[in-house]
Amino acid sequence: MATNSHRTLNLLGAVVTGVHDQLASAVETAAGRSGALAAALAMAAQYEGLTMGTLQRFLGISRPATIRVVNLLEDEGLAVRRNLDDDRRTTSVVLTEAGHRDARRVLAARRSVLEQLLPESSKEERAVLDRLLERMLTTMITHPARGYEVCRLCDISICPPSRCPVETAVVAMEPDAPDGLLTVPNETST
Template sequence: MDHLRQIVGLSAAGTTRLVDKLQADGLIERRASLADGRSRAVTLTKAGSKSADAVLEARRTVYAHALAVLSARDRKQLARMLDAMLTALTPDRATCELTCRLCDIAACPQDICPVELAALNAEKS
């Protein structure tokens, strides 16, 4: 819950209310954490996964429409520029978590994500 609170930028009480609402809607469930028996993990239910997938698909559709006007060369150039900008805007892990909270991990896995790589580089420094 504390990790989620940091990512969504809510107070502890606000995060609890959010989780309570999502649980009441059947989108998430609380489970005992495997790492620490004193804490609870929040996981998506099947309905929650379906809802998240629908959000990602809607976003992909909007992006595809916006990018359709660009040539393949322009899209590659835009990708390079966005990588540079995202790297410059990620000075630490906390910023990474905020930036990537709505990411499509399948489209941008952590091993190539410029934000994740910038956070890892900052942690090494």
């Protein structure tokens, strides 16, 4: 026999599935590209000098797949690679003006989908929802790498690291790590 808590879980599952589908469709349509390319645009636009290794962490894909994503962005005139050190071991992805334009469309499409979910919610309802979402996000972060993947389409101007529950969870797992989710010591991926 189903209980109210089972119903809550079922409703949550339906919302998560529906929102995922809407977000995927909206950002892919806005970018005119797959989800990985759309996420790469969003992250590279928000983090100046995003390294290939950090981009790989955000996308949750292999190194060769990350290289293919960046190759496609370069081929379309949306990004260029820059070496960050003399020995060429660390490479960053820098968006062109066209890449920044596409990234703004991706983030706007994401925001539009999410705004439609809560059209008439009160300040109190949003505060309760914020607390629940923060708790859910913290629970989802079972490993620091998961934080990158979860935040791959986030608008960091709205949820900066100092207020981010994902950042807090990652720092709790790696207390000796430098501040900031994207600060990766000794990164040497190209």
